[in-house]
Amino acid sequence: MNRRQCLSLAALAALAPSWAHADDAWPAKNVRLLVPFAAGGTSDILGRLIAERLQASLKQTVIVENRAGAGGVIGADAAAKSPPDGYTLLLGTIASHAINPALQPKMPYNAAKDFAPIILLGSISNVLLVGTDQPYKTVKDLIAAAKAKPDGIAFASAGQGSSQHMSGELFKLLAGADLSHIPYKGSAPAIQDVIAHQIPCSFETVTVALPHIQAGKVRALAVTSAQRSAALPQVPTMQEAGVPDFDVSSWQAMYAPAGTPPAIVARLNREIEKILALPDVKAKLDALGLVHTANTPEQFAEFGRKEMAKWAQVVKDGKVKPE
Known part of the structure; x- marks a missing residue:
């Protein structure tokens, strides 16, 4: 290899994305998990359950911060405007990332562009x-x-x-x-x-x-889901009860601000998947009626796009107006 080739390789290395090894030094301080709903609700219970286990695997404190109001919009907006460095996470929901963006004419954030999807935690x-x-x-x-x-x-x-x-x-x-x-x-x-x-x-x-x-x-x-709930096996689905194509589940998910290094997003996805597979965590998810299926950030992103389109169509067809 001649001198010119060596210099070219060095230049390419210098231009390589800074996130390539971003998770090597991350996290070096406390991580904040924003829950955009009040303490005691499903999102809060789930957020604290994950935060407790996540801080053990990350070896850093994960602080849960409740930012309730406007159907999850206030907390989600705070997360969207946070630095994309892996130190702010959001427990988002169908309300903050699919329904309100379709329903509210003026949103303070763009649900499709201002977040990095990490993982779909589950549906209820x-x-x-x-x-x-x-x-x-x-x-x-x-x-x-x-x-x-x-x-x-x-x-x-x-x-x-x-x-x-x-x-x-x-x-x-x-x-x-x-x-x-x-x-x-x-x-x-x-x-x-x-x-x-x-x-x-x-x-x-x-x-x-x-x-x-x-x-x-x-x-x-x-x-309202397409399948019967394990918690209520005797209760039919809407489809079984005579309403074709009815399928609604209230979902919970983890996001980071857009621009968060992909290596950090990928690591969080891996760590949270491990947490959700723990027997004691699975038992608590069952008690919440939460159904989880393993998914990647890319799979979750695609799910999110479909949900946004679905609820935008319902709002349009039903002529639903903000109250």
Whole structure:
């Protein structure tokens, strides 16, 4: 090899991406995990579960910081505007990265461009609930009643832009049933009003609904996912109950700010996959009703693109407006 070739190789090496060995020195300090919802909810429980195990594998403290508000938008925006150095992560959801971008005309961040997808943590089915005072025993009963009423039937959700809200909007589209959306400030007050017979029905996550179903306080008519929920094996899917093509799951995922070195993203994907495969973690995921399938950052990115397109179409077809 002559001198000119050696110099050329040296120049190419100097131009090589700085991220090629970025994970060798990372992390050298605490990592921050932003959870864009209040403490105690599914996202918070999941975030803390992963953070506890992740700091053992990374050998650095992982600090969970709750930044609640606007359906996950406030926390997601804070993550999007953080340095892309691997020291800020976000536990994003269907609300922050698929529904609100489709529903809100002015978002402070671009869900498709401002984040580096790391891993899809899992999905949780929603369930259509009715109060025990209601005469509806099946989904078809509810559809028939909604069609017969001039103003339809009211349904509760955990809030505008939530997966529960959009489950109702998709139900209206696919079933041709006129339902009126009543948004609440969270799952707890919504389901309590169904229990108290203040509102006929609601869509809720299996995680929140399960104890109330088991206690006989509400009646489950169908789950919204394409497959039955392991937590509610006796409850049919919407498709089985007569609403074709219905498939909604509330998903949770891990993101970093766009521009985070790919080597760090890849390492986080590997570490979190290992965590999710641990027997005690799997047991806790089952208790949350969360279903995880191993995935790469590229596979998750493709899933995210499909979800954004899906909910943009539902918002358009259903003429759903911000409330």
